[in-house]
Amino acid sequence: MSDGYLRFESVTKRFEPIQVVAETDLSIARNDFVVFLGPSGCGKTTLMRMVGGLDTPTSGRILLDDRLVGAPDRRRGMVFQSYSSFPWLTVAGNIAFGMRYRDDLRAAEKAERVDHYLGLIGLEAFADHYPNRISGGMRQRVAIARTLAAGSDILLMDEPFGALDALTRERLQVELRRVQLHEAKTTIFVTHDVEEAVFLADRIVVFSQRPARIVAEIDVTGRLGADRSLDLRESRPFFELRNEVLHLIRHESGDPA
Amino acid sequence: MNPLFAFRGRPAPSVEILCGVVFAVALIAIWEAASDLGWIAPTFLPSPSRVAAATWTMVTHQNLLWHAGVSTVRVWVAFLIAAAMAVPIGILMSSYRIVGATLEPTIDFIRYLPVPALVPLSIIWFGIGEETKIFLLWLGTFFQLVLLVADDARRVPHEYVEIARTLGGGSRAVLVDVVFRAMGPTLVDNLRITLGWCWTYLIIAEIVAADSGLGFVIWSARRFVKTPEVMAGVIVIGIIGLVTDQILRALHRRMFRYL
Numbered sequence: 199m200s201d202g203y204l205r206f207e208s209v210t211k212r213f214e215p216i217q218v219v220a221e222t223d224l225s226i227a228r229n230d231f232v233v234f235l236g237p238s239g240c241g242k243t244t245l246m247r248m249v250g251g252l253d254t255p256t257s258g259r260i261l262l263d264d265r266l267v268g269a270p271d272r273r274r275g276m277v278f279q280s281y282s283s284f285p286w287l288t289v290a291g292n293i294a295f296g297m298r299y300r301d302d303l304r305a306a307e308k309a310e311r312v313d314h315y316l317g318l319i320g321l322e323a324f325a326d327h328y329p330n331r332i333s334g335g336m337r338q339r340v341a342i343a344r345t346l347a348a349g350s351d352i353l354l355m356d357e358p359f360g361a362l363d364a365l366t367r368e369r370l371q372v373e374l375r376r377v378q379l380h381e382a383k384t385t386i387f388v389t390h391d392v393e394e395a396v397f398l399a400d401r402i403v404v405f406s407q408r409p410a411r412i413v414a415e416i417d418v419t420g421r422l423g424a425d426r427s428l429d430l431r432e433s434r435p436f437f438e439l440r441n442e443v444l445h446l447i448r449h450e451s452g453d454p455a
Numbered sequence: 456m457n458p459l460f461a462f463r464g465r466p467a468p469s470v471e472i473l474c475g476v477v478f479a480v481a482l483i484a485i486w487e488a489a490s491d492l493g494w495i496a497p498t499f500l501p502s503p504s505r506v507a508a509a510t511w512t513m514v515t516h517q518n519l520l521w522h523a524g525v526s527t528v529r530v531w532v533a534f535l536i537a538a539a540m541a542v543p544i545g546i547l548m549s550s551y552r553i554v555g556a557t558l559e560p561t562i563d564f565i566r567y568l569p570v571p572a573l574v575p576l577s578i579i580w581f582g583i584g585e586e587t588k589i590f591l592l593w594l595g596t597f598f599q600l601v602l603l604v605a606d607d608a609r610r611v612p613h614e615y616v617e618i619a620r621t622l623g624g625g626s627r628a629v630l631v632d633v634v635f636r637a638m639g640p641t642l643v644d645n646l647r648i649t650l651g652w653c654w655t656y657l658i659i660a661e662i663v664a665a666d667s668g669l670g671f672v673i674w675s676a677r678r679f680v681k682t683p684e685v686m687a688g689v690i691v692i693g694i695i696g697l698v699t700d701q702i703l704r705a706l707h708r709r710m711f712r713y714l
């Protein structure tokens with residue numbers, strides 16, 4: 199089911215003296231929305247950071263487009279849960295910062311892209327606002343727009359909606375799904391929230407407790423289709439799948455905390 | 456329930472300013488009354504009006520403003536040298552652990568040396584010219600400031616650094632575009648506080664080895680028990696401090712509007 203755009207080959211990670219990631223093989227297709235689901239502290243963030251080049255595997259290798267991933271670069275964009283945007287830059291400034299180290303774009307092109315992504319995330323009216331004057335949900339949108347504006351090939355998101363209230367969270371999930379389809383970006387999204395995982399993912403990779411080991415892979419799009427709307431959340435197939443995954447987690451990898 | 460005293464509440468700014476002024480004026484009034492009514496001997500504590508009169512005479516006949524200018528220049532020269540060194544070194548200490556590990560023990564040692572204890576040594580090394588004063592002020596501020604700067608830089612959330620790195624920023628770019636920017640507000644606060652310390656060390660230096668400056672003025676006046684002049688010198692320092700601090704605070708608000 200995948201052309202192996204992003205591949206983990208026998209990847210392990212130790213932070214001496216603890217083993218954080220057990221030998222992991224995984225293949226992710228281009229434009230797939232993959233959710234890493236597992237209990238807190240199991241090693242999901244570590245796996246994602248290794249893709250981003252912020253940590254290096256203890257053994258094994260990670261290949262993106264058949265090339266070994268190395269030091270961080272703008273092809274692999276990160277969105278964090280907190281401190282996700284720079285407080286000293288406006289919303290527009292934060293998005294523009296995504297292109298700060300791109301010499302291949304002229305100033306006019308950069309300005310155009312800022313406008314484009316402001317529109318895409320619906321924050322035109324807040325372009326000149328500083329992050330501490332907007333809501334937490336808006337700040338996460340800014341971070342997503344910045345990463346897209348940078349022109350990354352792959353989006354790495356580490357519990358980006360973890361600190362948001364439930365309603366904002368649902369709204370952003372719908373929006374993220376829409377943006378991800380529209381922009382056609384391969385996405386890895388880390389969460390410990392089962393419902394969020396089922397709603398967002400094309401495919402869920404379930405991890406065990408530390409050291410992280412793949413317990414199951416679930417083809418969500420095969421079961422629910424690619425179109426995700428808020429109505430889906432109340433549908434029977436969604437509930438069934440959610441319960442299945444929950445069950446799996448309880449029995450295979452311990453309670454999601 | 457008086458809203459002025461709401462726990463952690465926020466009275467109107469005009470009310471806050473008014474309270475600050477009223478308190479200061481009341482203090483001066485009590486002081487004046489105490490002296491005028493003869494509760495306190497004037498050589499011990501002269502009245503505010505006498506201090507004001509002395510200040511005026513010193514301004515018109517004894518070059519008080521020139522002395523104040525000399526002191527201010529000394530403070531700023533030493534402070535700027537210390538800051539120009541402490542900011543880059545402090546940032547490097549936190550960005551490259553090896554730099555921090557190398558410098559920190561020595562800096563920590565020197566930091567704890569009381570400046571007055573080093574006055575004799577400084578005079579042996581530099582004589583009693585300007586170098587001694589600049590050196591003492593630098594000594595008193597650089598070593599404190601460099602550790603404060605290193606701490607400020609260390610406290611910049613790692614996420615900011617990693618965001619910039621995943622956008623393709625190299626270490627230099629990240630240092631300038633992110634670390635320096637992120638620590639801006641605390642850095643300016645620490646500079647403001649350190650500048651205040653400079654005045655403490657300056658007075659010590661000017662008392663011991665100077666024929667100009669406010670410290671010299673205060674100390675000379677003391678020798679003849681001219682208490683109003685002593686107080687005039689002290690008050691001028693207070694006024695310079697107050698004005699500088701308000702200017703720097705206003706600058707802080709302007710520079711960091713996003714806070």
Ligand SMILES: Nc1ncnc2c1ncn2[C@@H]1O[C@H](COP(=O)(O)OP(=O)(O)O)[C@@H](O)[C@H]1O
Nearest residue numbers: 213218236237238239240241242243244245408
């Ligand atoms: N830099 C590090 N040094 C030492 N231990 C770490 C480091 N980063 C993560 N860990 C440990 O690795 C484990 C997995 O962490 P993490 O990948 O953040 O888990 P998750 O994201 O699934 O909650 C945790 O026990 C954490 O304490």
Ligand SMILES: [Mg+2]
Nearest residue numbers: 239242243356
């Ligand atoms: Mg995590």
